[in-house]
Amino acid sequence: MLQSWVIVLASFLYLGILFAIAWYADRRADTGRSLIANPMVYALSLGVYCTTWTFYGSVGRAAASGIGFLPIYLGPTLLFALAGFILHKMIRVAKANRITSIADFVASRYGKSQLLGGLVTVIAVVGVIPYIALQLKAVSNSFAILASYPEIVMPATAGAVPLIQDSALYVAMILAAFTILFGTRHLDATERHEGMVAAIAVESVVKLVAFLAVGVFVVWGMHDGVGDIFAQAAAIPEVARRLTTADSPAAYGTWGTLIFLSLFASLLLPRQFQIAVVENVDESHLRRAVWLFPFYLFLINLFVLPVALAGMLHFQGAGVDADTFVLTLPMAHQQEGLALFVYIGGLSAATGMVIVETIALSTMVCNDLVMPALLRLPMLGLATRADLSGLLLEIRRWAIAVILGLGYLYFRVAGEAYALVSIGLISFAAVAQFAPVVIGGLFWKGGTRDGALAGLAAGFVLWAYTLLLPSFAKSGWLPDGFIAHGLFGIELLRPQHLFGLTGLDEITHCLVWSLLVNLGAYIGVSLQRVPNLREARQATLFVGGAEAAGIPGWRGSAGVADLLPLAGRFLGLERAQEAFARHARQRGLKAIEELPADTRLVNFAETLLAGAIGSASARAMVASVVTEEPLGIDEVMNILDEASQVRAYTRELEQKSLELTRATAELREANARLQQLDRMKDDFISTVTHELRTPLTSIRAFSEMLQEDPKIDLPQRVRFLGIIVSEAVRLSRLINQILDLAKLESGRAEWTVAAVDVAEVIREAAESLTVLFAEKHVILELDGREAGLIVLADRDRLMQVMVNLLSNALKFVPAESGRVKVGVGGTTHEVRVSVTDNGPGIQAEDQDMIFDKFRQGAGTSDVLTDKPQGTGLGLPISRQIIEYFNGRLWVESTLGAGACFVFALPRQAGDNDASKSTGGVP
Amino acid sequence: MNRSRLTAQRLAFLFLLGCFFFNYPLLSVFNRGGDFFGLPPLYAWLMGSWLALIAQMAWVVEGRND
Amino acid sequence: MSHRILIVDDEPNIVISLEYLMKKEGFQVAVATDGETALQLAAEFVPDLVLLDVMMPKKSGFEVCQALRAVPALVATKIIMLTAKGRETEVTKGLALGADVYITKPFSTKDLVLQIKSLLA
Known part of the structure; x- marks a missing residue:
């Protein structure tokens, strides 16, 4: 009943339906009403992870090692628990940079390196080919087994049939044609295939339902529930061993390794990257997939162990390959409909994998391997050709055909030596080589192109040596001597016991060595230099995520x-x-x-x-x-380290704000100073006005009185006129001094600077005041007639200072008993002149004040006569003059013990000679 | 900390929990004969804890309202 | 009976002129050259009018004015403030503190005498 043509017809019918679904989804996408913009479809399409390996191979693995089939599904579950950190970031980065494949991802991350993209592509193609071979083997075997129904005959060894009769060849050709139809109908800028995704989601449903149907049939149709199967299994020692697993460190090590391996594979396999990252329509779909995809895996694995045990119980010693139990159990119970459905389920699993995998690989081959090479060949003139879109599609079609051809070749060469799962694991180990550069590239900015190249190349070589070549050798395609004795007979180089490492299964052994070397080379070589500009820019885009998109x-x-x-x-x-x-x-x-x-x-x-x-x-x-x-x-420098850029920016801002604060403070201070100056100017004018009005008041009052009353007697008249004259003198002196001070302060004063003999100036000043001192009977002592104390100054100005100090002293000392003493002295640097009196002295708090304008020493003036005569401008003017010549003027005094005014001026170098030449000393 | 970061960290915690559930030494506790409601202990433990983990993940990303 | 005038100023020449003017008009005159003395004298002398300078050592004219106004015995005493500072604020301040008239220096002797006479009338 189940003749070959029925199976073929069913196969094509199924493929036709799939194609119709894809076509419809594509049309919906073109009109903007996407069929796959749905988290459920995304989660189901991720089910492409489950291939014929799962569909047929898991049961085979379970029959061989009990629960050992399970780690391959626990790993992806754990990966999705990390979705928030890894997958989510990858999707974002890929979308922002229009990443089209895992090769593109790696190439783009390390400075858009064509070489790196090419290497990843080569590793992916070589690594995944055994996996494709696995699908071909499974489909052609299931076809052969089903075609011989109702007999249960294991198919002949692949290499034994002539090429022309090998159903796997036809399977490969049909799948190639179908994939080309699916994936390369047109070129999309986003490299997304809505139709394909829709079809894959449907396939996921078909294979799950098919497997569950077998499970239900085996558990409740053939047996009395799960408990029955386990009970029966426990009774037979040979089968009971599958209820537990080997209790050894190596076994647990292998178990952990497989979890770890499948975790990476479910992310890094080209088809997984394609579906999970490239085909992701909306990153929020990931949320649903986080639990729905693991749940899918859970369901499809639920009946694996019971089916395996049931198969072992049923086919004890019958020579039936455990990889075929899913199909042969229904056949053995004459369930031809179910068997056909199982076959279609297996076909689903295979086609899903092959379509997505080869489309992903063909994109990589075209974009990262062939096009870069062709564009570099000037003779083809591609770089200037007008329309290359046709060529791109052509390259992809050929790539698909070649990849499936290679898959078939591997199947012919090595397919029989391994169970399905073992072949798949070889591929898993190959793509695990991407883990350091991809995960590292997402979280570490220091990775460089050279590091990535070194890591990938080293890991790939070790993988090929420890896993791929032995798989050829075991199938007799290579001489197997190097497995047993090592390359060139060197024991240490035995591929599956490299450097004497034993006790591990071949997958774990390969992973230990290849990932160790891979990671070491990636990090070690990366650390040889600082990432260059382009690498750093891409690192910022990838590690910094979407926030860095502004660069x-x-x-x-x-x-x-x-x-x-x-x-x-x-x-x-x-x-x-x-x-x-x-x-x-x-x-x-x-x-x-x-x-x-x-x-x-x-x-x-x-x-x-x-x-x-x-x-x-x-x-x-x-x-x-x-x-x-x-x-x-x-x-x-800025782009080199985005973090430093941000830091620099923040620092700049802080600096700016600091500067602003400082500027504000300065402005406020300046304003306060201006206000103070304004007040001082006001006070000064007010004071000047007051000082000018006071003598004017006397002058006016006495003048008016004299004018109005001509009968004033003569002595009175003389007295009044005397007052008028002295007040007029006071007034003019005041005006002169104010003008003088204004000139000094504004810097408009004229100076005649020359070498001046201080002693001479003192003598002249004293002489000019002799009369005044004599009138008041005050003794003036001139100490230090020491000649040769030369300073650089204006002689007249210095005289002015001297006269001022002497007349001040005279003003404050008591008549008759007053004494004023002038002292002169000098160090090598300066000349000091002091004027000491025995007047009332100045209290400490007034000693600074007396140098302010219009502030006169009040002394002890209780009495009218004690009111000091003067303008209050003499000392300020003197100080101005002394300071102009870089000297100092100050007062030393204690209240009641006289005062001593001192000025010091810088001494002129070699002044002794100078004094002689001017002949200053008489 | 915003919502999505919290969710990501809750999931990462489940990742660690899963690593612990699915590996030695916990695995060796169940790796023995006998039965657990008619099921081999290892099978029952792995499938049970797996399902529980998936349920937790679903609860974290979908169900929690806080 | 002649009116009593208290002259308060620290400028000796101004005091001389004021004293001469007041005596010539027939007033009884007392002189103080600083604020503190002025207050003591005012209490003993009880003047009918005070000629008060503003810029003085020890106590300014404003302070003296305020203090004089606080003495009950001197409620009727008129105060004329004399100052070389003619700013508006100072005039206002002086009047606010109780001065009756505010005259800026230099003043016209004729006007001053007229002011005094009209205040004492």
């Missing part, structure tokens, strides 16, 4: 005229025009032509191109039309 990728500029044709060559002119028009609208412009030639436009064009040809190639292409301005050294 421009390009400093140059190119106009629409350059960029539109460039984009048109890869996307097709129409699509490029649409995209540019959309960009223009987003920026609030009416037409494409209005777009300014700025950094934003260049960045837009680059990301647009990145979607079609990968970021590394896009950068190269854009660079060809953009005239990039050289970066200044300051900018380089």
Whole structure:
């Protein structure tokens, strides 16, 4: 009944339905009503993780090692528990940078390196080929087994059948054709495939339902529930061993390794990256997937152990491969409908994996391997060709065909030596090599292109040596001598016991060595130098996440005229025009032509191109039309470390605010000083007015009195006139001094500076006052007639100071008993002159004040006569003069013990000679 | 701390819990014969704790209202 | 009976002129050269009018004016403030403190005598 043609027809019918779903979803997407913009679809499409490995292989693994099939599903569960830290960040970064594949991700992260993108692509292709072979093996085996229904016959060894009769070849060809139809119908700038995702989600449902159907049939159709199966299994020692697992450190080590390995694989396998990151429509969908995808894994694994045990119980010693129990158990119970459904479920699992994996790989091969190479070949003239979109699709189609061809080749060469799960694990170990550069690249800014290259290359070589080559050797394709005796017969180089490491299974052994070397090289080489400008910029974009998006990728500029044709060559002119028009609208412009030639436009064009040809190639292409301005050294330093940039900015702000505060304080102080000066000027004017009005008052009063009363007697008249005269003299002296002071203060005074003999000046001043001293009967003592004390000063001004000090002293000493003494002395640096009196002295608090304008020493003036005569300007003027010649004038006094005014002036060097030449001393 | 960061940290805690549940030494406790409601202890423990972990994850991202 | 005038000023020449003027008009005159003496003298002498300078050592004319106004016996005493400071604020201040007239220096002797006579009338 189940003839081959029925199975083939069912297969094509199923594939046709899938294609219809994809086509419908694509059409819906084009009209803007996406079918897959739904968290449920996203979570289900992640089920592409479950391939025929899961569908057929898990049961096989369970039959061989009991619960040992499970770590492969616990790992992804744990990964999704870390979704908030890893997946979420990856999706954001990928969206912001238009990442189209895992190779693009790594290349872009380390400075958009084409070399790195190429290396990742090679590792991914080589690493994933065994995995594709696994699918081919599973589908062709299931087809062969089902076709021989009702007999249960294990298919012949793959290598044994002639090529032309090998169903796996046809499976590979059909899958290639189907994938090409699915994935390369047109070129999308975002490299997203809505139709494919919809179809994958449906496939996930089909394979889950198929597996659950088998589970239900086995548990409740063949047995009396799960308990029955376990009870029966426990009774047979051979089967009962599968109820526990090996209780040894190595076994637990392997267990942990597999969890760890699958955690990374479920993130880094090209198809997982494609579905989880690239095809993600909305990052909020991740929220649902966090639990729904693990739950999917839980359901599909629920019946694995019971089915495996049931198979072992049923086929004891019958030579039935445990990998086929899912199919052969229904067949053995004549459930042909269920068997066909199981076959379709297996086909679902295989096609889902192959389609997504090869599309992802073909994108990588095209964008990161072939295009960069072709663009570099000048003879092809691609760099200047007008429309490359057709070529891109062509390359991808060929890539798909070649990858499936290689998968088939591996199946023919090595397929029989391993169980399904073991083949899959080889691929898992290969993509685990991406873990350091991807995870490191997301969280560590120090990684460089060289480090990533070194790490990946080292890890890849060790993986190939410890896992891939032995898989060839075990299938007899390579001489197996090097496994047993090591390369060149060196024991230490035995691939599965490298450097004598034993006691581990081959996967753990490979991971230990390859990841150790990978991580070591990645970090070690990265630390050899500071990341260069481009690496640092990308590091900021990836590690800093979306917040760092403000840092421009390009400093140059190119106009629409350059960029539109460039984009048109890869996307097709129409699509490029649409995209540019959309960009223009987003920026609030009416037409494409209005777009300014700025950094934003260049960045837009680059990301647009990145979607079609990968970021590394896009950068190269854009660079060809953009005239990039050289970066200044300051900018380089800034971009090198975004954190330092922010720090510098903050520091600058703080500095600015500090400066502002300081400026404000200065202004406030200046204002206060101005106000004070204003008040002082007011006070000064008020005081001057007062001082001028006082003598005027006397003059006017006496003049009026004399004028009005001519009968005033003569002595009185003489007295009044005397007062008038002296007040007039006082007035003019005051006016002169005010003018003098104003001149000194404003710096307009005229100075005749010359070498002056101090002793001479003192003598002359004393002489001019002799009469006054004599009148008051005050003794003037001139001490120190020492000649040769020369200072640089204005002789007349110095005389003015001297006269002022002497007349002040005379003013305050008592008549008759008064004594004034002038002292002269000098050190090597300065000349000192002191005028000491035996007057009332000045109290300490007044000693500064007397040098202020209009402040006269009050002395002990209780009595009218004690009122000092003078203007109150003499000392301020004297001080001004002395300070002008870099000297000092001060007073030393105790109240009641006289006062001593001292001035000091800098001594003129070699003044002895000078004094002789001027002949200053008589 | 904002909502999404808290959620991410709650999930990370479940990650650590899962690592503990699914590995040695806890695993060795259940790795023995006998049965647990008719199920092998190891199978019952792994499937049970796995389901519980998934339920916790669902509760953290979907259910919690705080 | 002649009126009593108290002259308070620290400038000797001004005191001489004022004393001469007042005596010539037939008033009884007392002289003080600073604020404190002025207050003592005012209490003994009980003047009908005080000619008060503002800028003086020890106690300013404003303080003396205020103090004089606080003495009950001197309620009727007129106060004329004489000052070389002619600013508006000082005039206001002096009048507010109880001065009857505020005259700026230099003053016209004729006007001063007329002011005094009209105040004492």
